[in-house]
Amino acid sequence: KAERIRREQRRLAFMRRRRRLRADDVTVVEESALRKAILGSVVGNIMEWYDVGVYAYVAVLVGQAFLPAASDTTQNLFSLGVFAVTFIARPLGGVILGQLGDRLGRKEVLAFTLMMMAVATFGIGVLPPASVLGVWAPILLIALKLVQGFSTGGEYAGATTFVTEYAPDKKRGFYASLLDWGSYMGNALGAGLVTVLMLTLPDDVMATWGWRIPFMLALPMGAIALYLRSRIEDTPAFRGAQAEDDEEPADLAAAETDIMKPEGPLGLRDMVRTYWRELATAIVLVAGANTVGYALTSYMPTYLTTTLGYDEVHGPLLTLPVLVLVAFLVPVIG
Numbered sequence: 001k002a003e004r005i006r007r008e009q010r011r012l013a014f015m016r017r018r019r020r021l022r023a024d025d026v027t028v029v030e031e032s033a034l035r036k037a038i039l040g041s042v043v044g045n046i047m048e049w050y051d052v053g054v055y056a057y058v059a060v061l062v063g064q065a066f067l068p069a070a071s072d073t074t075q076n077l078f079s080l081g082v083f084a085v086t087f088i089a090r091p092l093g094g095v096i097l098g099q100l101g102d103r104l105g106r107k108e109v110l111a112f113t114l115m116m117m118a119v120a121t122f123g124i125g126v127l128p129p130a131s132v133l134g135v136w137a138p139i140l141l142i143a144l145k146l147v148q149g150f151s152t153g154g155e156y157a158g159a160t161t162f163v164t165e166y167a168p169d170k171k172r173g174f175y176a177s178l179l180d181w182g183s184y185m186g187n188a189l190g191a192g193l194v195t196v197l198m199l200t201l202p203d204d205v206m207a208t209w210g211w212r213i214p215f216m217l218a219l220p221m222g223a224i225a226l227y228l229r230s231r232i233e234d235t236p237a238f239r240g241a242q243a244e245d246d247e248e249p250a251d252l253a254a255a256e257t258d259i260m261k262p263e264g265p266l267g268l269r270d271m272v273r274t275y276w277r278e279l280a281t282a283i284v285l286v287a288g289a290n291t292v293g294y295a296l297t298s299y300m301p302t303y304l305t306t307t308l309g310y311d312e313v314h315g316p317l318l319t320l321p322v323l324v325l326v327a328f329l330v331p332v333i334g
Helices: 002-016 031-057 059-066 072-104 106-126 136-166 169-200 203-208 210-216 218-230 236-246 252-257 268-274 276-306 314-333
Strands: none
Touching (some): 031 059, 031 072, 031 106, 031 136, 031 210, 031 218, 031 314, 059 072, 059 136, 059 203, 059 210, 059 276, 106 136, 136 169, 169 314, 203 210, 276 314
16 A cells, blocks of 8 residues: 555656746757658658568568478468567567667667668578578578567657657647658568569579568668668757756755655656556557558468469569558548
8 A cells, every 4th residue: 555655646746747838848840850850760660661571571482491391381380470579579679779769869779770670681681591501590580580670669669759759749640640651651662672573583583582682672771761860860859858967956955855846757667557557558559450450461461372372472462552552541640
């Protein structure tokens, strides 16, 4: 009971710290700076989700390369299982890189996630098959996918925070929705590229090395996205918080006895204890939406090929228009 009372007191103190806004609390961002921030965030998000999505469209070929002696069913289960391991690392990436972003700045962490994703995706493209590395080939593939998942968790959380801190109040939902636009367009870019390769390259070439091309392109794409992000500044909200932290209180005794101020920022453990209902609701809602989304964008191409007997090109080809349609509906709803 005493612990419950302390948690409630801490929660109330956290809520009471909000004072009335003053004129210097309102941050005005120049239009050019806002455009650069949105462009850098969205382009980076496109690149990140291109790297994540392109795997699904060549999953059948990946299984053949890294488990050549296994049955078709085992190869498909392996490919989809490797894709699933990224979701283990995503929450860790969101928590760890999110806290680093609070300390070091959004810009630095977002640049780090881009480099991680580009290098890991390029690594998949140049990773020798099982015929060369043996059992180490699938092990290294799983390791690279874990790096991808860790990067994606930090990328989406960091980019969302970055955009919402930059966006004006009346357009915050719209600008934040552009990140989802970038996610679907990144997936669509991967589907489109794989479709073109499957239509232009012979089947044996596509199975041996053609499937690697989309992964290797991640490195130059990542360099372009990194350049765009290097031209933007950290958010005014983060810079303002840094400036406040650097200021020393004029009266330390008064600062220590001011009951209207909480003991400090609400930590992760306290946040989970206090707002666990809200967190659980958000997790359930996102899990439901993502289950449907990944069933369409990631599992359906493999299902069309392995179960329904369609040519491999039909998976990305049929998924592509759906991704583009959803991408352009997201900003309208946002």
